[in-house]
Amino acid sequence: MASAPFTSGYHGLPHLAIFPFMAKGHTMPLIQLVNYLRHHQLATVTFFTTPGNAAFIRDGLSSGAGDDDVAVVELDFPADVPGIPPGVESAEGLASMASFFAFTDAVSLLRPQFDASVAAMQPPASFIVADAFLYWVNESAASLSIPKVSFFGISTFAQVMRELRIRHDPCAVMKPGDVDDDGNPATFSVPEFPHIKVTFEDLMAPFGEPSAIRMMMELDGKLGKAIEESQGLIINTFHGLEAPYIKFWNEHVKPRAWAIGPLCLANPAFAPAPAAAQPPWMKWLDEKAAAGRPVLYIALGTLAAIPEVQLKEVADGLERAGLDFIWAVRPKSIDLGLGFEERIKDKGIVVREWVDQLEILQHESIRGFLSHCGWNSVLESVTAGVPLAVWPMIADQPFNARFLVDELKIAIRVSTSDRTMRGFVPSEEISKVVRELMNGEAGTEATKRVVELSALAKEAVDEGGLSWIAVKEMIGELCATNDVHGKEEVNYGKQDV
Missing domain, CATH: 3.40.50.2000 (Glycogen Phosphorylase B;)
Structure with missing residues (x-):
């Protein structure tokens, strides 16, 4: 059963519900985000996971910011799911793409527990941050009347290339094994960014092995819809690295993307171990x-x-x-x-x-x-x-x-x-x-x-940097859409970036 509802010390701060996909590479950036929010006293957090992943998360959540600003709520992972080895609660324990699809379906069975836990949060949730692989959280947020922002742990460049693949469908004119005059893999020049040339394999890599393409394309569609219908997208990057692609996404694609990274620098510095x-x-x-x-x-x-x-x-x-x-x-x-x-x-x-x-x-x-x-x-x-x-x-x-x-x-x-x-x-x-x-x-x-x-x-995540500004702006905008916090209650106004 899920843990009892979390009551934070609050102190007028927004209260966020954060839910990563069950894989270490997806979970670590959101742990880092929590530590950043706590260190800068920007929010209190309820972090959702399952019992098999809870120890890893608790180890990653840094101490020293107080005991009343974060809680880890454990949702029971469904038992005896066909295609998933017994006891496996993380994607690292899967041996095949078929198991991965079974795993993503099984994770959706957590929804009743998640919905009940979010509904019981005290203070109420200001907004939800959920991995795009948890595509069903959009429905949870809508039913609970809580804003939701997606997290997808890939680069802005890859996000934009995914969007342009859908827009231009280059695979309709390219096929496996196509080569140029020098025998190298044939490339497609991206119209919006002519200097970028991608191969058929670059475009199809997100779908895995050929036998998994149909199922992976279906899942990819769910991920895209989850992002599109969110109130925003968190991207773990910074303007000094990907400014042209952040700008393109926000001008030509939706929803609004907030570049708030690199989150691996977001943890406060600690003394080295003896x-x-x-x-x-x-x-x-x-x-x-x-x-x-x-x-x-x-x-x-x-x-x-x-x-x-x-x-x-x-x-x-x-x-x-x-x-x-x-x-x-x-x-x-x-x-x-x-x-x-x-x-x-x-x-x-x-x-x-x-x-x-x-x-x-x-x-x-x-x-x-x-x-x-x-x-x-x-x-x-x-x-x-x-x-x-x-x-x-x-x-x-x-x-x-x-x-x-x-x-x-x-x-x-x-x-x-x-x-x-x-x-x-x-x-x-x-x-x-x-x-x-x-x-x-x-x-x-x-x-x-x-x-x-x-x-x-380092400049981006320091106080006053563009990523630091983006975090505050994101919290302010999302809280302003929720009855839990009015615009006057959250002093995270927009700033030009």
């Missing part, structure tokens, strides 16, 4: 820094299933490159090859546990990041001033990669052997790209640019 409490890989990084040895960080996401044979090829490529590296491996039981970890023990470390990625990226020894190009990872790398080698695989990752490589020029692209997104990456390619990132001219230029963006990111 050396004795540090995990062994952080001590290892300290040793590398003391020796003046730059380190490459590798993390390839938590949702895409990478075959063991491919990960062994990555291991061989890293060994060939001869660089110092730290690799956060998923799944933790993967075999990276006979004797690999013993052979590289002086240069590399393989971590098979959950790591604080931002803490690693912010370490002074880290000089490069080999990434799947998920948006959370991109933002963490940008804020840390670390250039990337990008290897997109699914979802919005190809759009992110094009944006980082072709436009921002803060990344180097990993190429597959057959030039398709799902093709095999040989060890020689891994070795070549990471060497260029860490020691080559392209890596040096990417580092200069990403360091500049890092400074802009």
Whole structure:
């Protein structure tokens, strides 16, 4: 059963209901948003989740802002759902796209508990923030007469490309395997942004494997409708990174988008943990820094299933490159090859546990990041001033990669052997790209640019920055549409940005 209704200390602050989709990559930015709201005393929060995810959320919610400004309400996850392994309450525990669709359907069964809990909130909810994957929350908000804003954890660039794909339907004139005169994948020039050229695979990546396209397109339609019919859209980004696309969305697409990131910088600063409490890989990084040895960080996401044979090829490529590296491996039981970890023990470390990625990226020894190009990872790398080698695989990752490589020029692209997104990456390619990132001219230029963006990111979330202004403006506008708060009660008026 859901926890008892939450009564906050209130003090005249808005009271928000926040509900993430059950996946760590979707949940972490909203935890960071809560910590930001609490730190700046902008709102009190009731955070909704399920028992299997509650410990992760409570660990992420920082202390020190008082005990009466946030509560975690646990909604019982439906039991014995066909297609979902017993006990799984997070997308990371799913093994197939079929399971993912079953999971999103099962999450909708939480609605009666959610509606009852929101209705019982004291003080009443000022507005709801919900992940777009929880598309049914729109109906909940309408039935409760509460404004609702969507959160979708992808870049503005990817949001805009999704909208323009629907508008222009380039897949009607492109097909798999189309190539140009040089044998490279054929591209479509986006009319509104002629400098952007996307491939058929870029456009179809959000829909996953071919067998899942029909179901994924149906889900994509629900996500789009959930966003379109919301009172606003929260985007985890900042103007210094994506200004043209934020402007385009707000002028040509709806609803109003608020760029309030990067949320990974939103947590208040805390004193570092004592050396004795540090995990062994952080001590290892300290040793590398003391020796003046730059380190490459590798993390390839938590949702895409990478075959063991491919990960062994990555291991061989890293060994060939001869660089110092730290690799956060998923799944933790993967075999990276006979004797690999013993052979590289002086240069590399393989971590098979959950790591604080931002803490690693912010370490002074880290000089490069080999990434799947998920948006959370991109933002963490940008804020840390670390250039990337990008290897997109699914979802919005190809759009992110094009944006980082072709436009921002803060990344180097990993190429597959057959030039398709799902093709095999040989060890020689891994070795070549990471060497260029860490020691080559392209890596040096990417580092200069990403360091500049890092400074802009910090300015955005600081008090008076554009993201800080956007958070206050969002709260003011949404509360003004709700009877809970009149315009005079919430001093978050509009400001020019």
